[in-house]
Amino acid sequence: MSDNNSGQNHPFYEATLETKPIFQGRMISLQVDTVRLPNGETATREIVRHPGAVAVIAIIDNKMLVVEQFRKALEKVQVEIPAGKLDAFEEPEAAAFRELEEETGYRAKNLVHLHSFSTSPGFAEEIVHLYYTDDLEKGEVQLDDEEFLTCEAISLDQAQDYIKQGRICDAKTLLAVYAWRMLVLTGTF
Template structure:
């Protein structure tokens, strides 16, 4: 049985009856689906469509490269690992390499996929692909014209302090810090 058929035969499956497009932006779109419920009723589901994103845990001389930037939805400045959305047709690994260099000025000699995860499965389809690299060389910063950030290298202790202080609070960076800590403790990601 194919994965699609297996999902459709699950007792909790919600079959889409109608899709109503609401908004189409440059990064996301919003739609409202009417679905049939397992009990025979119907409900609406608000769904954010997103092309997916990449993030990079980049370690340089025992420190993690992070960027600091203002995040309008949170109305605060955040410290995060380098990341960005996938361009149309772009492979996640290529996007990770591109975003790392654009935001930090470093190129990865090698890069390895750690994990892919959904950010908010209750309303969004976005998947973030997390990569790690420990082999970096100088490259060229190339920020988007609407992108303002600074890059720094921080220790694991600093990262943990930033988490306690709320300066790091996004899922991708939290996951990266915990993966880095596991690597320090066990030698493996």
């Protein structure tokens, strides 16, 4: 396996020959790229462009703050950790502080960056920056006009039950629950 896993020098690199914009929305855009494959042939790649997002594992009194909201793409109500997209030119840490308070009404005194990960690298460029805090103070909920959710603090056992019930099924929240479980069991992430 190659040490260089990114960039134009990698043997699997796909050079972009043409980009065709398809859709420009409020949150995402879609483009179709024509690429040259490593064997010299061409192919198309449908790519969703997204500004990136943040998510926060927020622990208070040995419970994790979660929000419950309807997700149209799944046609169901989901329980998720507080999260949201980056605003234009916004630093991820600033967005994490903002989103946590907006959705939960709690303000973090500090945040620890745990990891940044891609959500669907086969077709989307979205990167989620995951943070942790257990140093919270009461703030003020400030939902967007189109945002309808409730916030609750759940135990680790409740979180694991929500996973079994399918109430938690998104990647960032699954990752958060498993990271929290590791912290509880080992004292570290």
